[in-house]
Amino acid sequence: MTKVYSQIAIALAAGFALVASGAGSDAAAQNRGGILKYIIPSNPPSADAHRESTFGTIHPFAQFYSVLLRVNPSNPASTTDFKCDLCVGDVPKPTDGGLKYTFKIKKGVKWHRVNVTKNTPAETAKWSKAIGGTELNAHDLVATFKKLIDPPKGVISNRKAFFSMVESVTAPDDFTLVFKLKYPSGAFIPALALPYNFVYAKKILDTDMHWYEKYVLGTGPFKFVEWQVGSHIKAERNEAYYWKGQPYLDGTEAVFAKKYSINMQAIRGGRAYIQFRGFPPKMRDDLVKALGKKLTVQESDWNCALFMTPNNKVKPFDDVRVRRALSLALDRWGGSKYLSKIAIVKTVGGIVFPGHPLAATKKELEQIAGYWPDLEKSRAEARRLLKEAGQSNLKFVFHNRGVDQPYKVVGTWMIGQWKKIGLKVKQRVQPTGPFYATLRNKKDFDVSMDFNCQSIVNPLLDVSKFQSDTIASNQYAGFQDATMDAMFDKMNRSGDPAEQRRIMRKFEKRGLDEKAYQFITLWWYRIILHRTAVKGWKTSPSHYLNLDLANIWLEEPLLSAK
Amino acid sequence: MYQYIVKRVLLMVPTLLGAAVFVFFLLRFIPGDICELRMVGEGGYVDESALATCRAGIGIDKSIFLQFVDFMWGFVIFDLGTSMWTGQPIGYEIGLRFELSLQVAIMATVASVLIAIPLGTLSAVKQDTWIDYVVRGFSIAGIAMPSFWLGILIILFLLIGTQAFLGEAWMPPIVYVPIWEDPGYNLSMLIWPALATGYRYSAVATRMTRSALLEVLREDYVRTARAKGLLEKIIINRHALKNSLLPVVTVVGIEFAFLMGGLVVTEQVFNLNGLGKLFVESVLNTDYTLTQALVMVVVAVFVLVNFLVDLLYAWLDPRIRYS
Structure with a gap:
């Protein structure tokens, strides 16, 4: 028994050492290619993060969308380090006594043009044809934040309460976004960085406010391939992604499996590289024992x-x-x-x-x-x-x-x-x-x-x-x-x-x-277990954060993919 | 025969109707609000107006009576409605899973029949010999062992065994691919749950085959056949076995219907996106419309399978006539 515990301790120490030494470091040379297979211990009720509260919507769908602000993907453990995703430069400072925030929006961000297959919903194909390849602009962000802050009758926003300080959101020109607040608030910038704030296309929202509940079309690092309700979701690299060089993966494949035993077995048995929510300590110990150096443990409050x-x-x-x-x-x-x-x-x-x-x-x-x-x-x-x-x-x-x-x-x-x-x-x-x-x-x-x-x-x-x-x-x-x-x-x-x-x-x-x-x-306490072959990803204090998967690369394929 | 079929089909209507009413009201007794579960289920805060919009959107703000009228009307026009949880048409939700559940049910049934009939026959023919004891032990173990537990053992055995022999653990696939797209992949995923459930299912059928055959083997016409000097093999295969299969067919039929909607735990163990898993999720999500529809599908399958079993009786035993 002592031997077993000492093996666990050694493996854990190895895992921590990897984390400490920058298992997720961006500095190393990234491999391009491969499909990231991961497990989601949930089944998303819909694809619309504006209305849902569950991580079950974030884990599969965050990869398809951009957001205005996000936690720093290189430093997600920080509780205060926010970075621009769609905006230019750093997070802007407020003006007008803390009542006005002006964001300059990136140019050259393109809506996905999906590769239509027999598994592509007709609606996705239709809108991909209509707006795929066109440029995202500040009006898309206005439409998105209006839906979040003050949704029209019959439309649900689960984030409305987070934006009670907002007076208005406008776009004075195609690439400028302005928020005016009712009162200065330290809660505003963190609210903008919520991972649920997927940016949707104004043209689609103007046509159907409920469209994004069932279908996917964004500007994020991965493009939609297939979603089989209750089973899995597939994505492929967005070659036109605006963060240079990213994403590194050819694509992703997420499997919905609520049972944690299946999650653990999938990582052990070569069906998945990672599960992004977290595992109990006993499963960590068992998996460390079974996989040794092939497993990395990342932990966080x-x-x-x-x-x-x-x-x-x-x-x-x-x-x-x-x-x-x-x-x-x-x-x-x-x-x-x-x-x-x-x-x-x-x-x-x-x-x-x-x-x-x-x-x-x-x-x-x-x-x-x-x-x-x-x-x-x-x-x-x-x-x-x-x-x-x-x-x-x-x-x-x-x-x-x-x-x-x-x-x-x-x-x-x-x-x-x-x-x-x-x-x-x-x-x-x-x-x-x-x-x-x-x-x-x-x-x-x-x-x-x-x-x-x-x-x-x-x-x-x-x-x-x-x-x-x-x-x-x-x-x-x-x-x-x-x-x-x-x-x-x-x-x-x-x-x-x-x-x-x-x-x-x-x-x-x-x-x-x-x-x-x-x-x-x-x-x-969050315990993330993943195959050591997964590189570039760092844990954060929340299972909702740092999940666009753009910065992940793989060192070697899984047994199931060999 | 024709009259019998018409009568049975007409009898299905009140059965389904009764089940629909029962299920509708029973579900309303379960406490819980799907909108609260969905919007505050992870402990967050939500605007109350969002909850009200959610309730209005799925119709649970209406009176129970109006909800019942909607449900029954949908039942009459064969419209199962939409899932309250996903907003997808229920026909689509069930259709996605039906194929997988049907394949597992067929594979488990085939495995069970292939195991049960030879073993049950052998056990009856070799009554009170060591062969009989082994077969009985095997079948009692099958009854005693829940299929989900056997499933867990199979997965662990595969993980540990492959790690020991191949140096890397292997587990069966967890994403379903239809058999006509990739038969090897499909079978490597579904053979294990089919074996786990088929074994338990075969245990019941083995015991039923044994006891039914033993009874038939004591019939006068079997004695007459033996007295005529017929070979034992012909007596068993041609005369005794067919007549002893009536109760076996009943058991196989009921078990098949059960497998179509009842593999709730086994599907979780193997992460099969089938009807059983959907059933569990719909109940946990308090998705009334989906749960109702699933219960109705299972009831319909049971009614249909029982009907087919009755028709099969006539083929197996020509003395049975439904006129």
Whole structure:
């Protein structure tokens, strides 16, 4: 057994060393050619990223589209490094006191002309013939952002809430794009860099706003070849791509497979190079053991927070002492150490993604109830609070989502933690549909698991779950707090990072400690496993980012392709 | 016979209708909102107006009664509607998967019949010998072993075995290609699930063949045939086996119908984009229209297969007449 673990450790170390030494470095000479086969543990409901919230739409379709801004593909781990994709030069600075952003749009960006085969939908062929090879311009971007910001009746934009600060978007000429804001906001640029903001053709949107739900036509690094619903999607290189030399691959082939065991077996058995969402630690260890040097491991904190949400409207959880005790009982620092071996969680953090400039430092965190370094003191305080509230023998039902990673694993751990302060807790697990029905509509729970996964790290908006439930429909704890709402508003309208940080600390302290409305348990941890033959790609804090695949190249073919 | 066929076809109508009503209302009892699942399923925030647009777009903002009327009208005019989840026509969604499920069902049935009838016959003819014990053990193991579990074992065996012998692990393909486009690739993908399900399925049929044949072998006309000095091989093949196949055909028919829509777990294990996987996804997505349509397809397959089995009885046993 010791030998096995030491082999895993060596292989892991090798993997980390590869990452550290720049497994994804752009500096090395890139091979051209090959088909990147990858697995997507989802099945996209539609191809329109403007309306969907799932990574299942980003992973297969991001390769076909351009975006205005994106995370730096050479530095995707950064939470603040945004680069122009369609705009020229660097991300522009605002003018007019932070109220106006002017973007110069690249010239020579061409709409795809797809190679029509028997598998090409007639609609795609028709529009490819009509606009394929013509130049993208600022009017396409205006049409795209209008659809995102203020969609017409009957059209869904899942990003509308991210652009509440936008007053107007216009194109004074064919290659200039101007956003005017209602108020200066630090959340605007990150919102523009959302990976969902695929740029669509104005001519198509003018004809049918729903066209992009079923069909694909973009200006991205890869051109559409075939999409078989529920099975796979194929793409080929866009020879006219505007980033010189890219993409390196001849094409891609993504397979939809929800089961993680299939994902792992596909990488092991030579059917796929990579899966971009992430794997649990046990699968990492097994695959490292099976593939050794042929596997590379890339790991990162993950912009998904796992919440513990007491129902503030139900007794005894309407009592701040009881809620506070629930958080004080959790050994987050210890849990991080042990749970990270079996679940996709690791980092202890407050309400802001750990590592972001707006996030609490360890020292700041340790001032918040539930994060104190002295666990015995925490639990003694929890018992005292329960006693004072007359709830020393409290029994309740913990509501959880019927998904193993990380929900059931962490839920079971939390029940064990609560037991240590004398609470008797039963777990009620529901599939995702009924789970949300309970959280959002029935609201008949005592304490529930909840989570918040975002793409771009945009703390000013990501913490919106701590506003009153009359404002934030995704706040399920059921509290209203005008002070929190005012702080949130002030923070979002401030252009000064230092002031934002100052408000954020007060906001965090009030939400997690003083009022103890709801809690962060642990932040998720992303483990990407890929064949070492995959080069050029670097992990990021989100499974939605850095997925246009333009910078990937392959060192050798898979067994299945040999 | 003609009258019988007409009567059976007419009987299908109330059966399908009853199933449709039952399925429609049963699904409405499942809590969950497809729009919430779709738009906030990954924990994000969404504008409430977007949720309202989504609900209106797929018609779940209408009263249950109106939804029922829409569904029944679609049923009457053979319009399955569109999937609430993907917005694609349900006929297209099912059509994409039907071919694969049908091929697996046929391959599993063929594998099962090829295993079950010889083994069941052998077991009956060699009753209470070691051969009989081995066959019975083999078939009991098949019944005891869930096909998805056997599927997992097969995949692991392939991965570990190929890594040991070829130096690199190999797993069966996970993207379906029709058999007429690339027979080798197609079979290398589907042979494994067909074997996994066919084995369990053959186990039931083997036991059924054995017991039915044993019963027939004790009939007077078999004794008479033996007394006439006919060869045992002719007695078994020409006289006994055909008559013992009635219950076997029933089992094979029901199992075939089950395979068409019931391979929910095995399809997940092998990542087959078939009807079973679609079924699971439609339920998890609370896609009412798709789930309803799939249930109706399975009900229709069951009704049709049972009807065909009844017709087959007459061919197998000329004494049976449906007049």
